[in-house]
Amino acid sequence: xxxxxxxxxxxxxxxxxxxxxxxxxxxxxxxxxxxxxxxxxxxxxxxxxxxxxxxxxxxxxxxxxxxxxxxxxxxxxxxxxxxxxxxxx
Amino acid sequence: xxxxxxxxxxxxxxxxxxxxxxxxxxxxxxxxxxxxxxxxxxxxxxxxxxxxxxxxxxxxxxxxxxxxxxxxxxxxxxxxxxxxxxxxxxxxxxxxxxxxxxxxxxxxxxxxxxxxxxxxxxxxxxxxxxxxxxxxxxxxxxxxxxxxxxxxxxxxxxxxxxxxx
Amino acid sequence: xxxxxxxxxxxxxxxxxxxxxxxxxxxxxxxxxxxxxxxxxxxxxxxxxxxxxxxxxxxxxxxxxxxxxxxxxxxxxxxxxxxxxxxxxxxxxxxxxxxxxxxxxxxxxxxxxxxxxxxxxxx
Numbered sequence: 591x592x593x594x595x596x597x598x599x600x601x602x603x604x605x606x607x608x609x610x611x612x613x614x615x616x617x618x619x620x621x622x623x624x625x626x627x628x629x630x631x632x633x634x635x636x637x638x639x640x641x642x643x644x645x646x647x648x649x650x651x652x653x654x655x656x657x658x659x660x661x662x663x664x665x666x667x668x669x670x671x672x673x674x675x676x677x678x679x
Numbered sequence: 680x681x682x683x684x685x686x687x688x689x690x691x692x693x694x695x696x697x698x699x700x701x702x703x704x705x706x707x708x709x710x711x712x713x714x715x716x717x718x719x720x721x722x723x724x725x726x727x728x729x730x731x732x733x734x735x736x737x738x739x740x741x742x743x744x745x746x747x748x749x750x751x752x753x754x755x756x757x758x759x760x761x762x763x764x765x766x767x768x769x770x771x772x773x774x775x776x777x778x779x780x781x782x783x784x785x786x787x788x789x790x791x792x793x794x795x796x797x798x799x800x801x802x803x804x805x806x807x808x809x810x811x812x813x814x815x816x817x818x819x820x821x822x823x824x825x826x827x828x829x830x831x832x833x834x835x836x837x838x839x840x841x842x843x844x
Numbered sequence: 845x846x847x848x849x850x851x852x853x854x855x856x857x858x859x860x861x862x863x864x865x866x867x868x869x870x871x872x873x874x875x876x877x878x879x880x881x882x883x884x885x886x887x888x889x890x891x892x893x894x895x896x897x898x899x900x901x902x903x904x905x906x907x908x909x910x911x912x913x914x915x916x917x918x919x920x921x922x923x924x925x926x927x928x929x930x931x932x933x934x935x936x937x938x939x940x941x942x943x944x945x946x947x948x949x950x951x952x953x954x955x956x957x958x959x960x961x962x963x964x965x966x967x
Binding site: 591592594595596598599600602603605606607609610612613619620621622624625626628629632633635636639640642643646648651652654655658659662665666669670672673 | 850851853854857858860861862864865867868869871872877880881884888889891892895896898899902903906907911913914916917920921924927928931932934935936938939941
């Protein structure tokens with residue numbers, strides 16, 4: 591039962607990633623693109639975690655932690671750039 | 680005592696840093712604890728000039744209760760938003776409101792704004808310069824006054840009690 | 845692993861997967877930038893929370909050790925989600941993006957962009 595639900599969850603997240611890529615390309619404005627990128631990386635963390643369960647290993651969690659931190663910092667930096675035209679004031 | 684103060688300016692921050700370091704490494708060996716202790720002492724010393732005076736939590740027990748209520752609300756809120764997304768989007772009535780703040784101090788206002796962003800269909804967008812108004816965008820806004828009253832009695836009053844401000 | 849744990853894990857995984865899917869669907873379906881901000885900051889965060897709890901339970905029962913790294917990821921996501929939403933809302937107001945016409949109190953955008961207090965004569 592666990593294997594089936596793991597597969598279903600993987601398919602769901604893959605569809606979510608495809609939809610995020612679609613809205614990333616569609617836009618139409620820059621903040622919406624940043625929002626899609628933000629959702630894209632959060633969903634990819636989910637993908638990595640489920641893959642960790644499939645493999646029964648915890649070696650991927652560090653990658654997930656890194657994506658979470660760097661993703662947030664890059665989103666904040668992009669927003670700051672659009673707000674002020676500069677990242678570090 | 681002044682020796683301890685100058686080498687350990689923020690004991691609580693040091694403790695949190697040590698715990699987070701050990702959690703991140705997922706190992707409790709002597710070497711990791713030593714390295715964690717060095718980091719827990721070094722980082723507060725290096726960042727001391729960047730710190731600003733923050734309000735202290737006066738009622739820790741109420742804070743725990745607040746977090747419990749908040750976690751329950753997050754679950755309910757998310758299911759409500761999921762229902763709104765799946766339903767007909769044409770029927771949505773989005774809107775902005777200006778919320779009059781009773782709180783003072785940066786930390787309580789930040790906590791309130793984050794709480795509002797995490798709970799039912801509302802997103803805090805901006806705070807006015809005099810820190811008296813919070814601008815909120817709501818996904819579905821049938822009644823403005825009801826929303827303001829709900830935020831006031833569910834989140835702002837407990838926060839006011841926690842920080843006594 | 846016994847049946848009950850597998851059932852709980854499956855339910856958590858399916859809940860998380862469908863919430864993530866709904867969040868991404870909202871990003872496409874909702875009409876304007878301000879409403880779109882709601883979908884990922886809420887639905888996706890709870891979906892990630894469910895998947896992370898499932899992952900933690902799995903490591904607990906499969907390998908017998910409580911891995912706390914996932915707890916850190918959850919905590920970090922829950923702290924960063926409102927900040928991202930707030931920053932993006934600010935950016936959207938700053939860029940003067942169009943809201944849909946039926947938005948209530950749309951004049952508040954102008955006031956909020958300059959961080960002024962709203963004037964009471966209008967409402």
